[in-house]
Amino acid sequence: MGLDGDSNGDRRTRAAPLQVAIVGAGFGGVGAGVMLTRAGYREITLFERGNRVGGVWTHNTYPGAACDVPSHLYEFSFAPNPRWSRRYAPQAEIQEYLESVASRHGVLERVRTNTEVTDARWDDERGRWQLDTSAGAHECDVLVAACGQLSVPKIPRLDGIEQFAGPVFHTAEWRDDVELAGRRVAIIGTGCSAIQTGPAIAPIVAQLDIYQRSPGWTFPKMDFVYSERAKRAFERFPALQRLDRAANFAFHEFGALAMTREPRLLAPFRAIARRQIDKAISDPELRAKVTPDDEVGCKRVMLTDDWYPTLTRENVELITDPIAEVTPRGVRTSDGAERPADVIVFATGFKSHGFVAPMRITGAGARTLEHEWGARPRAYLGLSVPGFPNMFLLYGPNTNGGTGSVIETIEAGTKHVIAALRALERSGAREIAITRSAADAFDRQLRAALANTVWHTGCTSWYVDENGNDPNQWPWLWSTYRRRTARLDPGAYELAGVRNGGAQRAVAEDRAAVA
Numbered sequence: 001m002g003l004d005g006d007s008n009g010d011r012r013t014r015a016a017p018l019q020v021a022i023v024g025a026g027f028g029g030v031g032a033g034v035m036l037t038r039a040g041y042r043e044i045t046l047f048e049r050g051n052r053v054g055g056v057w058t059h060n061t062y063p064g065a066a067c068d069v070p071s072h073l074y075e076f077s078f079a080p081n082p083r084w085s086r087r088y089a090p091q092a093e094i095q096e097y098l099e100s101v102a103s104r105h106g107v108l109e110r111v112r113t114n115t116e117v118t119d120a121r122w123d124d125e126r127g128r129w130q131l132d133t134s135a136g137a138h139e140c141d142v143l144v145a146a147c148g149q150l151s152v153p154k155i156p157r158l159d160g161i162e163q164f165a166g167p168v169f170h171t172a173e174w175r176d177d178v179e180l181a182g183r184r185v186a187i188i189g190t191g192c193s194a195i196q197t198g199p200a201i202a203p204i205v206a207q208l209d210i211y212q213r214s215p216g217w218t219f220p221k222m223d224f225v226y227s228e229r230a231k232r233a234f235e236r237f238p239a240l241q242r243l244d245r246a247a248n249f250a251f252h253e254f255g256a257l258a259m260t261r262e263p264r265l266l267a268p269f270r271a272i273a274r275r276q277i278d279k280a281i282s283d284p285e286l287r288a289k290v291t292p293d294d295e296v297g298c299k300r301v302m303l304t305d306d307w308y309p310t311l312t313r314e315n316v317e318l319i320t321d322p323i324a325e326v327t328p329r330g331v332r333t334s335d336g337a338e339r340p341a342d343v344i345v346f347a348t349g350f351k352s353h354g355f356v357a358p359m360r361i362t363g364a365g366a367r368t369l370e371h372e373w374g375a376r377p378r379a380y381l382g383l384s385v386p387g388f389p390n391m392f393l394l395y396g397p398n399t400n401g402g403t404g405s406v407i408e409t410i411e412a413g414t415k416h417v418i419a420a421l422r423a424l425e426r427s428g429a430r431e432i433a434i435t436r437s438a439a440d441a442f443d444r445q446l447r448a449a450l451a452n453t454v455w456h457t458g459c460t461s462w463y464v465d466e467n468g469n470d471p472n473q474w475p476w477l478w479s480t481y482r483r484r485t486a487r488l489d490p491g492a493y494e495l496a497g498v499r500n501g502g503a504q505r506a507v508a509e510d511r512a513a514v515a
């Protein structure tokens, strides 16, 4: 492929570097920024509405926040950290790690913080993306949306909440300025954030009331501190850390197999979870309250060593009666009881079905992503949507798992993006998009596989909405995701246009399937 001329002074020739905009600077945005840079794509701009890179690890600073996938798996494969302080690193360490990776790999300087992308429009004429951001307009060839699945807090509507006299906040918007020591705190919710923050604050508060809608299964976390000797060993022998990573990956694959294909393998997990309850709680009433009646894995399983012991503390009460209303001084449940509270904490999770929302994305032919998706967001391999050329989603629809590390998923997805960009450049075309037939065929496979997973065995979870739509979960193994994203399936993507800016803009559309 030769270079095209620059006859009209437009410097954007066919060989001009692709300009890439990445929305979001969490693990997805930073990981994509590093991997694209290393692949030779240097014209990258990242937009982050928060005030620093980090994504969920910037936003979730609640006491006790930590990962629940071992850090040797919950880190980039290209940036192993032999010095994690413990098996499951706490929030501040993960935040520091991500910032240091972004800085070491030259991504930090490309991030525009405090800048929200509100609108992205594909310009059919020019074959480029036009972005509106809170700091002005931006134009690029390729759009990568790395907005996360858990970046917009969800707060249920509770009658009377506005009349509550004390502070009210979500775990993802933690208020360090609110003193909890010696106060009465109400936590609403018993999901992943509650089981971390409850045990962390219980020893200092006067009273902790935890309001539960339905319990989830938990497993022992078996967390421990890495000794200095262990850290030095990981430094000297990186293969040790890789081995630990591989072992963790294999264990999580086993979990994925049980949840997606072999339900009989759930039995040992159920036994472990039951034993954890029985060992920690002797009161039959409390045992009954914390024991789920749905299948293990249907809701997000949680790892903890201290949740049940916390519930047995003198100053902690688990309340399972539904909340009727919030009063100026506390929370009233449907049985009429009012429990006083000074502070209310929502540990109620995230709006996990919006993906790119509230950003508005408009693709070819002025069709919006909202319209394309309707009630069910979907994307080929979670990455590509027909009619949205040169656009990729990272950690997009159906790329979350009941087990496994999201960072693995993000890396696999980014490799696919790079393969697509290489195909685009090799061809000299201007646009690459997934074909509708490939996207539809993938969606049919996905639906069929999802129907047989544990997530559809009847429970409420953030994976499935009230209409049965399940846009979050990947219904196969993670090794399958790696394999399927590693290359472009022949004919799955189509190329169009000629990429050289002004001179040949009028050249007839040159459609070709990527083979």
Ligand SMILES: Cc1cc2nc3c(=O)[nH]c(=O)nc-3n(C[C@H](O)[C@H](O)[C@H](O)COP(=O)(O)OP(=O)(O)OC[C@H]3O[C@@H](n4cnc5c(N)ncnc54)[C@H](O)[C@@H]3O)c2cc1C
Pocket: 023, 024, 025, 026, 027, 028, 029, 047, 048, 049, 050, 054, 055, 056, 057, 060, 065, 066, 067, 068, 069, 074, 115, 116, 117, 118, 146, 147, 148, 149, 150, 151, 193, 356, 357, 358, 359, 394, 395, 404, 405, 406, 407
């Ligand atoms: C408390 C918590 C603990 C978790 N622990 C684990 C774990 O142990 N293991 C695991 O695998 N996963 C875990 N997860 C899931 C987590 O979402 C992923 O691991 C990963 O961090 C996702 O990275 P991301 O970059 O895709 O999304 P995020 O980290 O959510 O980052 C997205 C970023 O995009 C920004 N953004 C969104 N829209 C716009 C816009 N329009 N303009 C500008 N910026 C925008 C957001 O502000 C955010 O900073 C956890 C999630 C939470 C909330």
